[in-house]
Amino acid sequence: MFQKGGIKINKTAQQWIPIESFDKEGYIKLKNGKIIKIIKVEPINYNLKSELEKKSILNSYKIFLKTCNFNIQILIQSNKQDLSSHIKQIEKNIHKKENEKIKELGKNYIDYIKNLNSSKKSSSKNFYLIISNKLKNVDSYNKEITTADLKEKYFKIKECLSRCGNTVIEINNKKEIIDIYNSFYNARKYLRS
Numbered sequence: 523m524f525q526k527g528g529i530k531i532n533k534t535a536q537q538w539i540p541i542e543s544f545d546k547e548g549y550i551k552l553k554n555g556k557i558i559k560i561i562k563v564e565p566i567n568y569n570l571k572s573e574l575e576k577k578s579i580l581n582s583y584k585i586f587l588k589t590c591n592f593n594i595q596i597l598i599q600s601n602k603q604d605l606s607s608h609i610k611q612i613e614k615n616i617h618k619k620e621n622e623k624i625k626e627l628g629k630n631y632i633d634y635i636k637n638l639n640s641s642k643k644s645s646s647k648n649f650y651l652i653i654s655n656k657l658k659n660v661d662s663y664n665k666e667i668t669t670a671d672l673k674e675k676y677f678k679i680k681e682c683l684s685r686c687g688n689t690v691i692e693i694n695n696k697k698e699i700i701d702i703y704n705s706f707y708n709a710r711k712y713l714r715s
Contacts (some may be wrong), residue, residue, distance in 0.1 A: 540552050540553050540554065541553070541703070544696050544699060546694075546696070547669065547694050548560070548692065548693050548694030548695065548696075548699060549668075549669055549672065550699065555656060556654045556655065556656050557654065557655045557668045557669070557672065558652050558653065558654040558655075559652070559653050559654070559672045559675075559676060559692070559693075560650055560651075560652055560693040560699060560702060561650065561651040561652070561653065561676060561679060561680075561690060561691065561692060561693065562648065562649070562650055562690070562691040562693055563649040563650070563651060563683060563688050563689070563690055563691075564649075564688060564689040564690075564691065565647075565649055565688055566579070566686065566687040566688055579686045579687060582682065582685035582686040583682075583686055585682055585685070586679070586682035586683060586685075586686065589678055589682055590675070590678055590679055590682065592653065592675055593653070593654065594651050594652070594653055594679070595651070595652040595653075595654075596649070596650070596651055596652075597649070597650040597651075597652065597706065598647055598648070598649055598650075599647065599648040599649075599650070599702075599705055599706065600646070600647050601646050601647075601648065601705075605635055605636075605638075605639050608635070609632055609635060609636070612628055612631065612632055612635075613628075613632065615628065616628035616629065616632075650693075650702065651679060653672055653675045653676065653679070654672075655668050655671050655672055676692055680692075
């Protein structure tokens, strides 16, 4: 609900959401005239790399920052991990063991995992990059020109971040885009589950 000229006006959820439409290649047209593309980045564990590898990764990242001279929005999403199947598998393996010390170690490990999970320290992170193009004329949307530019940006990002060791995935499935969108709008729900 918002006020306009002293009159309270109720808005529907569809009116609040900035998305106008999706297409089957994963391009999202916003109501403000932008076309956006979501890219998922699966990171590497930098801390496990040797000093030489770290230097190489940093140099590749510098190239990424210099090469990608366009606006990029970075989104990081934390999700609480569901460790129940992992715990069940450990419990099943513990029952097969005859050595009491191994059973005790297994039970202690399960308690440790449950403690981590309950204190919300066992979470995974998803990393997304959003690239966009502003349409010059919102009424005449030239899809070929707009998407070609976004595709070129995507390939620059993929090439540069792949040199760092990251996996770069183009999100082009409508359901996956909606799930990502919902996860950011319903962040509290996704952090609790």
